[in-house]
Amino acid sequence: MQSHEIKEIAVIGSGTMGSQIAMVCALGGYNVILNDIEEGSLHAAHVALKKQMNRRVEKGRLTEQQVNDAFANIRYSSDLKDLSQTDFVIEAIVEKLEAKRDLFGKLDVVTPQHAILATNSSTITSSKLADATKRPEKVCNVHFFNPALVMELVEVVKGPHTSNETAQAAMEVMKSIQKTPVLLKKEISGFIANRILGKLMDEAVYLLENGYATHQEIDLVCKKALNHPIGPFALMDLTGIDVNYFVRQQRFQETGDERDRPARIVQEKVEKGELGRKSGKGFYTYSEPAVKA
Known part of the structure; x- marks a missing residue:
């Protein structure tokens, strides 16, 4: 899949990292679904993002229009079935392998076959998740740093199963949301930083x-x-x-x-x-x- 064909990004997990990744993508002009199994977590994420964005407006880092446009780009969902039109998924749930494998298996069913499935994990490499799907060539790591709204660097990691097209599409998406991506040509736990x-x-x-x-x-x-x-x-x-x-x-x-x-x-x-x-x-x-x- 080419990066210019990516219109909708889904972020799974509405904690501090996931919610900020969602906002970064929304500020970049993408339609974004922020998904979490807990409605309360989605509400808390929305409240936190409002406060963070208001501070950026007050400090002159963003205009009120930019913030309003970004929030208009975000939908909140507790149902994975809402990802039926998603082109790029970024998983940001708990750092537990079995939880991630279970999620990737479900994502493989509910998302379109062209969708890239990325994990934000810096510890669990995507080769441990790829075989939970029928599209291993579209699975990779896309590791943001905390706080994602501030930190510029993103590590994109190409597993032995990841296609060159997927890695390059991930790199281009990161550039389009004003991040500085670095591509690791092969996996290693913890990556570089x-x-x-x-x-x-x-x-x-x-x-x-x-x-x-x-x-x-x-x-x-x-x-x-x-x-x-x-x-x-x-x-x-x-x-x-x-x-x-x-x-x-x-x-x-x-x-x-x-x-x-x-x-x-x-x-x-x-x-x-x-x-x-x-x-x-x-x-x-x-x-x-x-x-x-």
Whole structure:
């Protein structure tokens, strides 16, 4: 499928990442369906997007007309059958392999045969999902970074099953929504950015757990000495500590390497429900919880 033939994009999962990907696509002029199994999550996503877009209008980053046009491009749905005319799907649900495989099997049935099926996952490569469909050549990873409304880079990953046409169409769509895509010619878990970031995260957690410094001090060092815009613990709070946990669990299941297990402190945070900004507390405490991710 050629990128110019893509008119409608569906985003599955209305959490922080999915809702912002939907808005980015809507701002790019596409008709967008934001789908979630929970009506409450769709409503919360709409409310959060309204606040975010109003702030951008207030700061002069977007005009009121641009925002109104973008919202006019978005439909909210809790029924996958509404994807019968969709040309490009971006899955952004929980980082659990079986949940994604189940979804891709359903997407293969309800979407047109020409539709590209992409996963936003940076941990679960599309080769683990492609055989849940009858169109493996149209399955790939399209990995946005959080927050998707702000971060420019997108990693497009071509699995051994992915056709060149699919990879190029995904690249062109990303360019058309004002993103900077990078194409990985073959799969590797974590891709580029998160493999590099993961090493930094591991070392930061090691330093914290062994009492070398506090999480605040480690974040400060990364910001002031390494010129990072945000420290590793604040970043974990932003993206969701549970996301880090699920990513490490998935990697451990794949490798069996004890070094890939979620860190003790991360597991403890998840068990306490201290998931970061979205729960109001993680490594830091926040004045009010963010919209459910």
